């Protein structure tokens with residue numbers, strides 16, 4: 001049984017943890033904010049982002065840009081979805097995963113091997129072409145390819161749709177068969 005070991009603290013963490021992390025877009029934190037001017041040079045931003053290595057980024061399943069929220073938007077938030085409702089939806093998706101992988105040694109989408117993806121997620125030709133173009137243009141790895149499909153399947157389950165459209169994945173349009 002493996003695990004993540006921190007020699008200095010002499011602690012061992014379980015191998016199946018979930019990493020959630022945040023970072024600013026640049027050293028001053030204002031890049032992309034229409035109300036503030038970013039004071040960083042291109043080189044500073046490049047160096048700042050290079051602190052997170054490419055191979056590490058390649059292992060993070062979901063990366064989301066979060067725009068600045070204005071005071072007016074914060075002050076006028078009314079009926080947003082409750083955490084309980086969201087939790088119920090995630091629970092349902094988890095139950096579907098457990099049923100899908102019943103009798104196997106895996107229990108969630110992230111653990112699927114390439115052969116599982118072929119079984120549970122068939123990609124339309126047009127979507128496959130789009131994904132292929134994205135892989136070439138963005139220099140995506142094989143790991144990124146499988147990650148996109150896994151995240152697409154998870155998104156379909158959470159949103160309760162049986163078909164993953166381009167808005168779900170941003171780059172591919174697979175249809176899930178399980």
Ligand SMILES: [Zn+2]
Pocket residue numbers: 026027028029030031038039040
């Ligand atoms: Zn900046």
